[in-house]
Amino acid sequence: MADLHVHPDRLEIHLTRAEKVLAMKREDLVVPRDSIRSVAITEDPWIWIRGIRAPGAAVPLTLSIGTWKFHGGKDFLLIKGKQRAAVVIDLDGEEYSRVIVSTPHAARLVEALRVDGSELAADGIID
Numbered sequence: 001m002a003d004l005h006v007h008p009d010r011l012e013i014h015l016t017r018a019e020k021v022l023a024m025k026r027e028d029l030v031v032p033r034d035s036i037r038s039v040a041i042t043e044d045p046w047i048w049i050r051g052i053r054a055p056g057a058a059v060p061l062t063l064s065i066g067t068w069k070f071h072g073g074k075d076f077l078l079i080k081g082k083q084r085a086a087v088v089i090d091l092d093g094e095e096y097s098r099v100i101v102s103t104p105h106a107a108r109l110v111e112a113l114r115v116d117g118s119e120l121a122a123d124g125i126i127d
Helices: 017-023 106-114
Strands: 003-006 010-014 029-032 036-042 052-059 063-070 073-080 086-091 098-102 124-126
Touching: 003 106, 017 052, 017 063, 017 073, 036 106, 086 106
Parallel strands: 073 098
Antiparallel strands: 003 010, 003 124, 010 029, 036 086, 052 063, 063 073, 086 098
16 A cells, blocks of 8 residues: 655655556656645545546456546546545646545545644654
């Protein structure tokens, strides 16, 4: 499972080797916090998927990892499992319009992202 690191200026999503292979992505995701427009928790991340997989891997309602392209841009998905909460992060001015990540620590991630960067004493590590 990917490691999520919340820093005062960015969110880092460190993918495992298998996730990088499935997503056909060489680098981890780094999202500047200034680009985050909204963050929401969802119990059903599958309804948030839009567009077509290109490139990535998918097993319906079980696994979706990689890039999904749609008419207005592209999203990055890291959704695993059928009954796991996920965080939907809407972005502005970045490579991806939206990042959807399933994590057992969804509430902690949302709370860490809502804290003003100057209030973050140390790097928050989720997962």
